[in-house]
Amino acid sequence: MTGLPRFETVARLRPVDLVVPGSEVAGVAPYVAVQAEVAGTGPVTLELTSGDTRLVGTYDDGLALAVTAGGRTTRHRSRRAARPEGPLEAVALTLTGTHATVLGRERGVWTARGRVDLGGRVDTRDDTWLAGLRAGTDGPVGEVRAGGFGQLGLRDLRLVTHADGTAYRDGAEALLTATSAGPGFFDTAHTSVWGLDPERLVLRHRGDLFFRRHDRPGVFGDHATHLVRDGDTWLVATSTWGDFDRAARGATVGVTLAETTTDVTRGRHVLDTRPLALPTTGLRSAGVWDPHLVRDGDTWLVAYVSARRFFVFHPVLAGGPDLDTLTLRAAADRRRATEGPTLARLGGRWHLLASDGREGRSGQRARYPVLDLDLREVGTLDAPYHSNIPWPTLLPVREGGDELLLVGFDGTRYGGPLIGYGTHGDVVVARGLLPDDAPTTGVGGAR
Known part of the structure; x- marks a missing residue:
C-alpha cells in the first residue's frame, strides 16, 4: 500500500535493573529481588524470607541456593554455571513467580549462576505469604538494594x-x-x-x-x-x-x-x-x-x-x-x-x-x-x-x-x-x- x-x-x-528503585519487597507480587555490592573476601549471603520459608543465595567458592520450606532444607548448585570467571562485583537473589535465582555481576553484566523452581513447595503467589516477605544480607557487602524485581x-x-x-x-x-x-x-x-x-x-x-x-x-x-x-x-x-x-x-x-x-x-x-x-x-x-x-x-x-x-x-x-x-x-x-x-x-x-x-x-x-x-x-x-x-x-x-x-x-x-x-x-x-x-x-x- x-x-x-x-x-x-x-x-x-537495553534497560537492565534487578531492583526497581524506590520499591519494597513485601506485599505486592512474587517478583522481588535483593542485590549487594561485594566489599571484601569471605562468604556473602542473601535472603528472602516469609514465615517458615527461607530462600538463601550464597557466594563463596561459587554461587548456590538453599530453600527451607515445610521443615525441610534443600541445597542447589549448578554443575556448569555456579563458578564465575573471576571475582564478582555484586551478587543478587531474585524471586520471579515460582523461580528463585542467584546471579553474579562481572564487568557490569549480570549472569545467572543458579535457579530453582519452588512450585509444589512454596505458594509464592499467596497474599499472606507475600505480605510477610523480608530481605536480608550477611557478610562483606557494601551498598544493598531490595525491592520489586525489574527486568x-x-x-x-x-x-x-x-x-x-x-x-x-x-x-x-x-x-x-x-x-x-x-x-x-x-x-x-x-x-x-x-x-x-x-x-x-x-x-x-x-x-x-x-x-x-x-x-x-x-x-x-x-x-x-x-x-x-x-x-x-x-x-x-x-x-x-x-x-x-x-x-x-x-x-x-x-x-x-x-x-x-x-x-x-x-x-x-x-x-x-x-x-x-x-x-x-x-x-x-x-x-x-x-x-x-x-x-x-x-x-x-x-x-x-x-x-x-x-x-x-x-x-x-x-x-x-x-x-x-x-x-x-x-x-x-x-x-x-x-x-x-x-x-x-x-x-x-x-x-x-x-x-x-x-x-x-x-x-x-x-x-x-x-x-x-x-x-x-x-x-x-x-x-x-x-x-x-x-x-x-x-x-x-x-x-x-x-x-x-x-x-x-x-x-x-x-x-x-x-x-x-x-x-x-x-x-x-x-x-x-x-x-x-x-x-x-x-x-x-x-x-
Whole structure:
C-alpha cells in the first residue's frame, strides 16, 4: 500500500535493573529481588524470607541456593554455571513467580549462576505469604538494594493508547507496556509500563502491573498487555502467560480484562480481572493471546492471536458494540507463525499490522504484513526485521505529525546460558524516512 515510509534502525536500548528503585519487597507480587555490592573476601549471603520459608543465595567458592520450606532444607548448585570467571562485583537473589535465582555481576553484566523452581513447595503467589516477605544480607557487602524485581530485557512492546487508537502521551513521553523478562521464560516475566521520549529515544521505567484471576487464587505476572484509556477508565487487556506450562495437561492461554480509575501508569499495582471472551468460532484453537483494542465509533475492534496448537498461530479480528459481545470478523488462519496484531489507522482506514516469524510459510517469513479488516494482505512495512517476532508498533514522533517510529524488539539474550531463550530482547527503534512527495500516513485515530 502507498503512503508508508521506509524505516531504518536508529537505536537499540537495553534497560537492565534487578531492583526497581524506590520499591519494597513485601506485599505486592512474587517478583522481588535483593542485590549487594561485594566489599571484601569471605562468604556473602542473601535472603528472602516469609514465615517458615527461607530462600538463601550464597557466594563463596561459587554461587548456590538453599530453600527451607515445610521443615525441610534443600541445597542447589549448578554443575556448569555456579563458578564465575573471576571475582564478582555484586551478587543478587531474585524471586520471579515460582523461580528463585542467584546471579553474579562481572564487568557490569549480570549472569545467572543458579535457579530453582519452588512450585509444589512454596505458594509464592499467596497474599499472606507475600505480605510477610523480608530481605536480608550477611557478610562483606557494601551498598544493598531490595525491592520489586525489574527486568533483564523487554519484549512485546505496545503503545498505551486512547480508545480511538491514538498514542497516550504524558508530557514529552509516549507510554508503552512491555513484557519485563525475568531469568527464564513465560512464568518469570511480568507486565511493565514505560515512557519513551520519541525525540531523544530515551526509555524510562514508570511502573509494573500484576494480576488476579477469577478462577484461581494468587497474584500472577501475566503479560503481553494492551493498556487503553477510555474516558476516565483504564482498560487492561492481558494474556495469561504468567503460569503457562506447555507440558501441563490441557495447557492453554486466555485473555483477561481489568478496569480501574487508578493511575496504573506509575508504581506497582495488582489488578482484579475477568475473562475477556475472544471468539474462535469455526477455528481450531488451543489458546488466544496478544490483545489489541480500539473503538471505532460505536464499535469495538479487537485483534488477537489464536493458536491451532502450541506453537502454530495466526491473527484474528473480532468486533462488537461492547467488549462483552464480540463476534468473529476474520481470521488469517493460513498463517502459522504470525503474532503481535496491532490495529492502526493508515490513510484514514483501519488496518491490522502483524509480524511474520521465521517459522511461517513461504512468503510469510521475517516481515511485517499489513492486512485489511478482512485480514487480506494489502502490503508490508519496509523495515528491518530482526530476530524473534518483533511486534509492529508505530508511533508518530510528534502528535499529528508524519515522522514515524517503529518500536520493536529482538531475540538478544542476557544473563548467561542457564537462563536461555526467555530474556529477549533489545528494544529496537527504527525511524520512518518519508519521501517528500509521499501522502500523509494518518497513523492513529481521529483525535
